[in-house]
Amino acid sequence: MAYRLRRPLTVIRPSSKTNTALGDQPLPLVTVACHEDLTASDLVGRYLLEGDSTKWIDGPLSRAVKVGAICYLDEIVEARKDTTVIIHPLADHRRILPVEKRGEVIKAHEGFHLVLSYNPGYQSALKDLKQSTRQRFIAIEFGYLPRELEKKVVQHESGISEEIASDLAVLGEKMRNLKEYGLQEGASTRLLIYAAQLIENGIAPRRACQVAVVWALTDDAEVQQSLEETVSAIFK
Numbered sequence: 221m222a223y224r225l226r227r228p229l230t231v232i233r234p235s236s237k238t239n240t241a242l243g244d245q246p247l248p249l250v251t252v253a254c255h256e257d258l259t260a261s262d263l264v265g266r267y268l269l270e271g272d273s274t275k276w277i278d279g280p281l282s283r284a285v286k287v288g289a290i291c292y293l294d295e296i297v298e299a300r301k302d303t304t305v306i307i308h309p310l311a312d313h314r315r316i317l318p319v320e321k322r323g324e325v326i327k328a329h330e331g332f333h334l335v336l337s338y339n340p341g342y343q344s345a346l347k348d349l350k351q352s353t354r355q356r357f358i359a360i361e362f363g364y365l366p367r368e369l370e371k372k373v374v375q376h377e378s379g380i381s382e383e384i385a386s387d388l389a390v391l392g393e394k395m396r397n398l399k400e401y402g403l404q405e406g407a408s409t410r411l412l413i414y415a416a417q418l419i420e421n422g423i424a425p426r427r428a429c430q431v432a433v434v435w436a437l438t439d440d441a442e443v444q445q446s447l448e449e450t451v452s453a454i455f456k
Contacts, residue, residue, distance in 0.1 A: 222333075222358050228311040230296075230354070231337040233362040234405065247331060248289035250280045254299040260306045264319055276322065285310065285317045288331025296336040297349060304353055310334055311356035339405075367393055370409055378416035384425065387454050388412045391429065394450050395437070402443045407433050425455040 222229045252263065263281040267274040284291035296304060309316045315328040336357065338349070365373060367389045375385035389412065396406030411433045418428035426448075434447040 222360075226315070226333070228307075228334040228357045229336070230349075230357040230359040231335060231362065232340055232359060233337060234339055234364060234408070247333070248284075248287060249292060250284040250289045251292045251294060252280050254293055254295045254297075256298055256300060258299045258303050260303050261321075263303070263306060264317065265321075267321065281306070281310075282317060282319065282326065285326050285328045285332050288329030290333045290335055292335045292337070294337050295339065297338045301350055304350070307334060308353065308356065311353075364392070364396060364406065365409060370412070373409060374412050374416050377413045378420050380416040380420045384419055385416060387425075388416055388429075391433070391451065391454050394454075395433070395447060398443075398446065398450070402440060403438060403447075405437065407437060411436055426451055429455065 252258075261279065263279045265277055265279040265282050268277050269275075278286070281291055283289070293299070293307075306317075309318060310328060310332075311334055315332070317326040317328065318324075319326060336349075364370070370392060371382070371385045371389040374380065374388050375382055378385070380388075392407045392409065392412050395403065399406055414436075415425075415428045415432035418432055419425050429451045430448060434444055434451065437447065438444055
């Protein structure tokens with residue numbers, strides 16, 4: 221619906237949620253992994269030396285605007301605020317991209333769609349969307365999968381038995397309930413799949429969960445011990 225109405229979209233999800241859904245559509249997809257060193261030129265484009273002259277190279281945002289692609293800015297809160305304001309004219313009724321270095325304005329292709337995502341668990345006063353940015357977007361929030369559905373996903377992606385997949389889904393659920401006890405982020409479905417793949421290839425379940433889940437989540441020895449006790453309670 222957001223695409224049909226040409227309304228930009230913010231996806232709020234745990235870092236553990238994969239973003240494959242955006243690939244399940246017929247439109248081209250341009251993905252940008254945002255970081256604190258991302259500049260407006262990285263998104264829009266820049267002049268590069270070519271022999272004795274310079275050549276303009278479009279950035280990923282400009283390319284998406286021109287061809288009518290979905291431009292997906294992943295972890296937008298990691299980008300500097302003075303960089304993210306470049307998307308404002310694209311995210312309101314104007315749907316334009318000013319290119320100051322070339323003195324031109326690009327009108328967005330009819331099929332262009334802007335999608336942002338971020339993990340609210342990592343937000344702070346320094347890493348948050350400005351209200352002037354946030355209020356230009358429709359927002360949709362994703363949580364973790366229900367246990368039965370997560371079991372099916374783990375089983376399908378790894379080929380593991382239904383029993384082991386069920387145990388891993390329970391493990392993921394229990395670890396997510398430990399966030400209040402020193403764990404910054406809960407176990408992702410992705411990590412559960414990694415553990416299942418190791419088990420399917422002959423690694424003992426406890427060891428697979430240790431290297432694929434526990435050690436991936438934290439370096440804190442006390443928290444690791446608590447997580448390993450949770451693993452031992454499930455895989456006896």
